[in-house]
Amino acid sequence: MPKKAPKKLRIGIIGTGSIAHEHMKAYMRLGEAVDVVGGSDIVKGKARAFFDEFGAKDAKAFENNDDLMALGLDAVSVCTYNTQHAACTVAALEAGLDVLCEKPMSVTLEEALEMYRAAKKAKKILTIGFQPRYDPNMDLVRDIVGSGVLGDVYYIQTGGGRRRGIPGGTFINKDLAGMGALGDIGCYSLDMVLSAIGYPKPLTVSAYASDRFGKNPKYCGEAKDFTVDDFSVALIRLEGDIALDFRMSWAMHMDKMGDTMFLGTDAGLKVEPSKGGDGWEGWGGAWDGTIGPITLYSDVQGQLSKTLVPLRTPSNDRFYSKVKAFCDAAATGGTAPIPTIQSVYNQAIVDGILRSSRSGKEVEIKLPKDL
Numbered sequence: 001m002p003k004k005a006p007k008k009l010r011i012g013i014i015g016t017g018s019i020a021h022e023h024m025k026a027y028m029r030l031g032e033a034v035d036v037v038g039g040s041d042i043v044k045g046k047a048r049a050f051f052d053e054f055g056a057k058d059a060k061a062f063e064n065n066d067d068l069m070a071l072g073l074d075a076v077s078v079c080t081y082n083t084q085h086a087a088c089t090v091a092a093l094e095a096g097l098d099v100l101c102e103k104p105m106s107v108t109l110e111e112a113l114e115m116y117r118a119a120k121k122a123k124k125i126l127t128i129g130f131q132p133r134y135d136p137n138m139d140l141v142r143d144i145v146g147s148g149v150l151g152d153v154y155y156i157q158t159g160g161g162r163r164r165g166i167p168g169g170t171f172i173n174k175d176l177a178g179m180g181a182l183g184d185i186g187c188y189s190l191d192m193v194l195s196a197i198g199y200p201k202p203l204t205v206s207a208y209a210s211d212r213f214g215k216n217p218k219y220c221g222e223a224k225d226f227t228v229d230d231f232s233v234a235l236i237r238l239e240g241d242i243a244l245d246f247r248m249s250w251a252m253h254m255d256k257m258g259d260t261m262f263l264g265t266d267a268g269l270k271v272e273p274s275k276g277g278d279g280w281e282g283w284g285g286a287w288d289g290t291i292g293p294i295t296l297y298s299d300v301q302g303q304l305s306k307t308l309v310p311l312r313t314p315s316n317d318r319f320y321s322k323v324k325a326f327c328d329a330a331a332t333g334g335t336a337p338i339p340t341i342q343s344v345y346n347q348a349i350v351d352g353i354l355r356s357s358r359s360g361k362e363v364e365i366k367l368p369k370d371l
Helices: 018-027 047-053 066-071 082-094 111-122 136-146 181-198 316-333 339-359
Strands: 008-014 034-040 058-061 075-078 098-101 126-128 155-159 201-208 231-236 240-248 260-264 267-273 293-301 305-311
Touching: 008 018, 008 066, 008 316, 018 034, 018 047, 018 075, 018 316, 034 047, 047 058, 058 066, 066 082, 075 082, 075 316, 082 098, 082 111, 082 293, 098 305, 098 316, 111 126, 111 339, 126 316, 126 339, 136 267, 136 293, 155 339, 181 231, 181 240, 181 339, 201 339, 231 339
Parallel strands: 008 034, 008 075, 034 058, 075 098, 098 126, 155 240
Antiparallel strands: 155 260, 201 231, 231 240, 260 267, 267 293, 293 305
């Protein structure tokens, strides 16, 4: 059956903080395809100031989500604190709206499952904001791994490390963010490798996390308010007898946490961090941007071979592409650009890392059989 003809979408924005600005810029680029009719923020006057900044004088501003959703919306962007992602998303889905929720999906696996079930019951779109998915070189990695050239993939190493990259404000407050580097950039690196291998179910997690840099005034100007992780490592067992070695850091005395690697029975693939841009050494190395050299290791006629894979020229704005993909799906009755179940698996690992690092032992990831 052909897809429905696109319709002009009536969009709302829940939470008008910093990330909401990127959503608004993307919606404005879509022109006549969308109409951002309103937004809400619990901080008095913040939503109005947000729309005034963009010259959106006709957009309605509220301090609660119920009034916003009474405007007759088609879809919303959820741009709140991490700890509010689940509640706001579920409310929007139950109101019959499609939802683009910022990453991480939630704080706990239980919240992610609630969001998944709400979307399924409402038969609405729920997609999570992993914009690195839309980088053409991320597609290249998925294409190589998906081609089967590596054989059976049995080990993956991923992660990223900012030598100096601790943000401030809500990012370091556990009551608001729920977690630190793990939720800010760790979920990106997990999505990168898991999407390349088809998102197998996670089974167990053994993890360690610390906050030594965040709580040190020498490295963090808001050290007294720092209540989240700034570093984590984990060994994750995946369905299909695959081991995933994960590392993530906001601050450290090292240039990087290692390259991303896929080890297969026929070949191996190494994906290095991007080496471009001012300040890369202090900030780069996490997969919240594009990637660097890609090298394929294999045997050719019994000889060890190394092939540098030509990169694709980035020609798109990843954030805009994320928002456009969501709007295209919502306007035509399509499916979530990033399947919701994949984001649930991503969150299950994040949840497992949090639980394991707190308990000091390996934990099992228990997923409902009906997923």
